[in-house]
Amino acid sequence: MPALQVYSTLSRKKEPFPKKPGEQVTMYVCGPTVYKPSHVGHMVGPVVFDAVKRYLVYLGYSVKWLVNITDVDDKLIHRANEAKTTVKELAERMTADYFDCLKKLNVTGIDAFPKATEHIGDMITTIDGLIKKGFAYPAEGDVYFNVSKDDDYGKLCGFDPEALEAGSRIEVSGRKKNPGDFALWKKAKPGEPAWDSPWGQGRPGWHIECTSMAQRHLGDTIDIHGGGLDLRFPHHENELAQSESASGKPFARVWMHNGLLKMGSGKMAGSVGNVLNVADALKHVSGEALRFFILNTHYRSPIDLGEWDPRDPKSPTLPPGLENAKKAHEAFVRLSERFDRVTGKKFHEVAVPGRAEDGRKFLLPEFGEKYTRFREFMDDDFNTGGAVGVLFELITSLNRLADGAKLEDPAKADANGKAAFEEGTTLAKELGQILGLFFELPKADALGDDDKIVGGLMQLVIELRNNLRAEAKKITTKDDPAKKMLFGQTDIIRTRLTELGITLEDRPAGTTWRVG
RNA sequence: GGCCUCGUCGCCAAGUGGUAAGGCAACGGUUUGCAAAACCGUCAUUCCCCGGUUCGAAUCCGGGCGAGGCCUCCA
Numbered sequence: 001m002p003a004l005q006v007y008s009t010l011s012r013k014k015e016p017f018p019k020k021p022g023e024q025v026t027m028y029v030c031g032p033t034v035y036k037p038s039h040v041g042h043m044v045g046p047v048v049f050d051a052v053k054r055y056l057v058y059l060g061y062s063v064k065w066l067v068n069i070t071d072v073d074d075k076l077i078h079r080a081n082e083a084k085t086t087v088k089e090l091a092e093r094m095t096a097d098y099f100d101c102l103k104k105l106n107v108t109g110i111d112a113f114p115k116a117t118e119h120i121g122d123m124i125t126t127i128d129g130l131i132k133k134g135f136a137y138p139a140e141g142d143v144y145f146n147v148s149k150d151d152d153y154g155k156l157c158g159f160d161p162e163a164l165e166a167g168s169r170i171e172v173s174g175r176k177k178n179p180g181d182f183a184l185w186k187k188a189k190p191g192e193p194a195w196d197s198p199w200g201q202g203r204p205g206w207h208i209e210c211t212s213m214a215q216r217h218l219g220d221t222i223d224i225h226g227g228g229l230d231l232r233f234p235h236h237e238n239e240l241a242q243s244e245s246a247s248g249k250p251f252a253r254v255w256m257h258n259g260l261l262k263m264g265s266g267k268m269a270g271s272v273g274n275v276l277n278v279a280d281a282l283k284h285v286s287g288e289a290l291r292f293f294i295l296n297t298h299y300r301s302p303i304d305l306g307e308w309d310p311r312d313p314k315s316p317t318l319p320p321g322l323e324n325a326k327k328a329h330e331a332f333v334r335l336s337e338r339f340d341r342v343t344g345k346k347f348h349e350v351a352v353p354g355r356a357e358d359g360r361k362f363l364l365p366e367f368g369e370k371y372t373r374f375r376e377f378m379d380d381d382f383n384t385g386g387a388v389g390v391l392f393e394l395i396t397s398l399n400r401l402a403d404g405a406k407l408e409d410p411a412k413a414d415a416n417g418k419a420a421f422e423e424g425t426t427l428a429k430e431l432g433q434i435l436g437l438f439f440e441l442p443k444a445d446a447l448g449d450d451d452k453i454v455g456g457l458m459q460l461v462i463e464l465r466n467n468l469r470a471e472a473k474k475i476t477t478k479d480d481p482a483k484k485m486l487f488g489q490t491d492i493i494r495t496r497l498t499e500l501g502i503t504l505e506d507r508p509a510g511t512t513w514r515v516g
Numbered sequence: 517g518g519c520c521u522c523g524u525c526g527c528c529a530a531g532u533g534g535u536a537a538g539g540c541a542a543c544g545g546u547u548u549g550c551a552a553a554a555c556c557g558u559c560a561u562u563c564c565c566c567g568g569u570u571c572g573a574a575u576c577c578g579g580g581c582g583a584g585g586c587c588u589c590c591a
Contacts, residue, residue: 045591075589228591324528324540386530389538403555487549505552
């Protein structure tokens with residue numbers, strides 16, 4: 001197996017991953033400012049890095065992953081004023097929404113969500129240290145970072161500080177010594193949330209929370225720092241500058257930036273008005289299918305939802321990209337259902353290996369080939385798009401196997417074929433889990449008794465319909481009117497159910513039904 | 517204006533020097549009482565265009581055209 005390679009924004013090339021399996025990896029990914037409900041774009045980073053963590057754990061690393069919650073800033077303050085509520089209440093409500101979205105997309109790997117407001121003391125300590133070292137200066141209640149004191153400022157983005165100033169449209173505050181200087185601490189305006197500090201009442205600047213929280217929870221040097229490509233500048237550049245100035249050590253061994261979500265030709269943004277909230281998308285597509293959509297593309301590329309305008313009433317319910325992903329994802333779910341029918345076991349209860357193993361032996365060589373190629377894709381800078389392709393190839397060969405060995409028909413099923421199918425499907429589950437795909441549709445929430453009634457009714461309908469089918473099949477004369485009439489009735493049942501959104505599937509071992 | 521990406525089948529997408537994965541859609545077939553699902557087959561001699569390097573390029577270099585991102589809050 002080739003060693004894991006990761007692309008770092010800092011060096012602009014793929015590098016060998018700096019740690020060995022068995023060691024601990026620390027990961028910090030910039031999280032949301034919780035002032036609005038999460039849109040689909042907010043989920044890209046969490047899903048991508050959740051897959052990164054799952055794969056690292058699979059390779060034998062122990063991973064500690066933090067995502068910060070920015071619960072105080074200008075946008076929150078404005079929004080809370082608009083909504084006639086407090087910053088605290090708004091932040092708590094939107095944080096809950098964010099957590100709910102993560103859960104629906106199977107993002108379970110985040111170990112902690114430090115909040116900015118809970119680390120004000122740490123930030124003051126960091127800022128104070130920067131002032132004492134001469135990297136920052138107070139000015140009329142504000143504190144600024146002095147970019148001219150930082151020799152390698154601009155190294156993350158490859159920006160020349162001089163050029164930056166020339167092209168800058170930033171309105172230069174009179175308090176700044178250099179146009180590129182940025183606020184570490186902002187003096188409070190009346191009515192704003194504020195904390196006491198050596199420089200008077202105020203609140204932290206945008207970038208400082210990440211420095212203080214990362215250093216407090218993960219140490220001065222973290223292994224992976226992640227975030228959206230749009231955060232590269234100024235946020236990560238500034239975060240990097242202040243962190244390394246404060247500690248005197250490298251801040252992150254690898255910088256990973258995920259591509260942004262596009263809607264057809266342009267980016268998805270609140271200012272364009274073409275945002276798709278996660279909650280709205282989930283009305284029409286499962287969280288797992290949405291996750292699949294994100295992981296189907298390499299994380300550094302932009303992800304395209306396709307041409308779609310939520311403001312146009314003639315638009316379909318989902319953007320083309322999600323519609324496509326939804327259909328494609330069904331192949332995974334059907335495989336798990338087929339596994340249940342064919343083996344009599346529950347796919348979702350089958351145990352799978354949780355650790356990588358070189359030189360694995362399988363009943364069929366092609367399983368080994370899929371396993372190897374899946375890992376090669378993941379080793380190559382977490383190429384989930386390629387890995388998903390391998391998963392589809394595996395599914396096709398498993399279905400071919402099940403068809404060939406007649407596994408759906410208990411009377412004709414081939415035992416060797418069944419054993420191979422079981423092993424291969426278990427492998428598919430193992431690989432799917434690495435991506436956080438469990439091959440399932442969301443369970444209906446709190447249907448309870450209604451669920452049982454629907455299930456019972458469907459059994460009844462299927463039984464009655466199969467009685468009619470059996471009678472019809474007894475009549476061997478081809479054009480017998482009675483036969484036609486009986487099949488006509490069975491087809492009416494199926495057609496009407498289809499119109500209700502229920503699909504019947506007649507199989508050798510019996511009839512199954514599903515919604516959709 | 518400066519910095520940086522990207523342009524692969526109708527759509528999405530992997531592939532970054534060795535002769536084009538995969539998904540969706542479409543068409544033909546097998547299976548089925550008919551369907552659904554599944555399977556088989558067809559579907560890019562070609563990777564925006566023009567040059568160059570090389571035995572060999574979608575992959576490297578130069579130029580052109582087109583799209584996007586960042587430089588201001590943004591995952």
